[in-house]
Amino acid sequence: MQQRNIRLLIAYDGTNFCGWQRQCNGPTIQEALEKKLGIITQESVQINGAGRTDAGVHALGMVANFITTAPMPASAFGKALNSMLPKDIRILDAVDVSPDFHARFSAQGKSYRYDIFTGPLQLPAERLYRTHFPCSFQPERLQASLNLLIGTHDFSSFEAVGSRDRSRTTGRGAVRTLFHTQCLVDPARPEHFSFCFSGDGFLRHMVRNLVGTLLWVGIGRLSTDQFAAILGARDRKKAAPTAPACGLFLEKVYYDERTEEVRDS
């Protein structure tokens, strides 16, 4: 039987999961998907995710791929998974892709969004999807710091402690390139802000560490110069605490669209 490579586009609510990656101490999204795909394909399926998300982090467009010989149409994997998975994981798309596509190694970039609410009391229906930061936050204060981040930098100051060895295995250390950084305010709800980051890759906790430090700039606790010094220090101890997981959404993973997709034959 012919081996196929299937790419999944996945949204999930990370609240009730111990993150993406399979591990021993609790339910993960990878584990839920592999279990159900094992039933659907009657094979032992291993999924490659585009990246790991931590416990409580959400995804609007995670990408993963897996190899199977099951002969069903690609879209049927999505329908079968959605009928078996809990409602906090949804398969948005499932397509055949070329054999050399790998969700992690083929990825050319990612976008993240981080949502905060700065009002005095958090609305209960938002508490799992938006970080509560009840401070006098002025986004214009941090525009210069956001601009500083664009381009190629060593982001060691914003990398999770203890993950250095792992990131070094890619050969580029803690160097990453950010294409786009932004802080948006919801015009209809002025205490609702979103940080947006796009780049060629992100270190472990990088977005949450950037947000934690940018929040200090936004309330005037750090100046732009101090922020620049933190970035330049390449030392995690210089930056502010990690922002909570619940406000973070993996929005999109970017690939070279010309080469990857294979038509259903």
Added chain:
Amino acid sequence: MQQRNIRLLIAYDGTNFCGWQRQCNGPTIQEALEKKLGIITQESVQINGAGRTDAGVHALGMVANFITTAPMPASAFGKALNSMLPKDIRILDAVDVSPDFHARFSAQGKSYRYDIFTGPLQLPAERLYRTHFPCSFQPERLQASLNLLIGTHDFSSFEAVGSRDRSRTTGRGAVRTLFHTQCLVDPARPEHFSFCFSGDGFLRHMVRNLVGTLLWVGIGRLSTDQFAAILGARDRKKAAPTAPACGLFLEKVYYDERTEEVRDS
């Protein structure tokens, strides 16, 4: 000690509660508030809510009042409750009001919002706060039906079965007056719709029953004439099924603002 009447403004996520009203078979918002107020005041506190919400229904602006002799500033009730309550209930405001204020009997009107998503696959982070209705829904189809509802009508066709005796005790039977009805589309997210209703009162399940039937108008399964006939029939069996609880938000309760509030002395 002097008796005081305290009014609370409350937001809650109804997902994990069996509705507002105290009952035997599960946790309710009323019960949670009364328990914590008993600890704060060292009195047996009974709360009057402006209305009941069903299991899974949310509130952005529920109002309640209670009588106490506890001498603390009114705002301190809010702070103390927020420090003791789970995060899915938040006290947005707490003020002294005149002795004759009663959250239910003094209410002059209420506003509800009902949120739906009509796309093929529901986003996991929205599943508890927005009803999934994956159909070709056209809001312009139901404008005439929404206009029909404005004014004073007997809403028996949209009243929960079995609640007739209770509503009759108010002396106005199933007659209610709607001031405003609307179906809004989120311009940034075209498959996200909200129904808005304001009126002098709502029967049990009335908003969910109206939405259930309006959805059928929105997909062309019922015409405006058929909708008018259902309203005129005063018979619950003529209308469509009740829409799910999770999309419903109690937005606001209206009072005569001139008479109710008492300054902290």
